[in-house]
Amino acid sequence: MTEQHPSQEEDLSAAFRALGEHLKKVLHTAWERPERQQLQNEIEHGLEELGASLRQASDEFAQSDVGQRVKAEVEDIRARVETGEVERIIRKDLGKALQTVNAELQKLSEKLRASKDSGEGG
Numbered sequence: 103m104t105e106q107h108p109s110q111e112e113d114l115s116a117a118f119r120a121l122g123e124h125l126k127k128v129l130h131t132a133w134e135r136p137e138r139q140q141l142q143n144e145i146e147h148g149l150e151e152l153g154a155s156l157r158q159a160s161d162e163f164a165q166s167d168v169g170q171r172v173k174a175e176v177e178d179i180r181a182r183v184e185t186g187e188v189e190r191i192i193r194k195d196l197g198k199a200l201q202t203v204n205a206e207l208q209k210l211s212e213k214l215r216a217s218k219d220s221g222e223g224g
Contacts, residue, residue: 132138163169182188 164173179188
């Protein structure tokens, strides 16, 4: 009788299956370790405390004089936008800026034209 030897391919497959099982056990064991669980609890607790501190700081700022002024200024800006005042101011300032640019371009154009005309006559 001849003894059958598993092929090298089957040996590799079995080795990879064993490796996968061992990795799975190691990861599961590491995940279940008290140290990992303690670290997770510390991180979760730290994040909860950070959130509470940020909420408290936000509430304190909102109640402070500076916070109240900022809130009032934001409300003022919102009201100006809603009433169209901001748009009117922007249109007015933009109109003035465009008039200034156009006037300067006109002066430059006239200066260049005069320079050209005096160059041709010479």
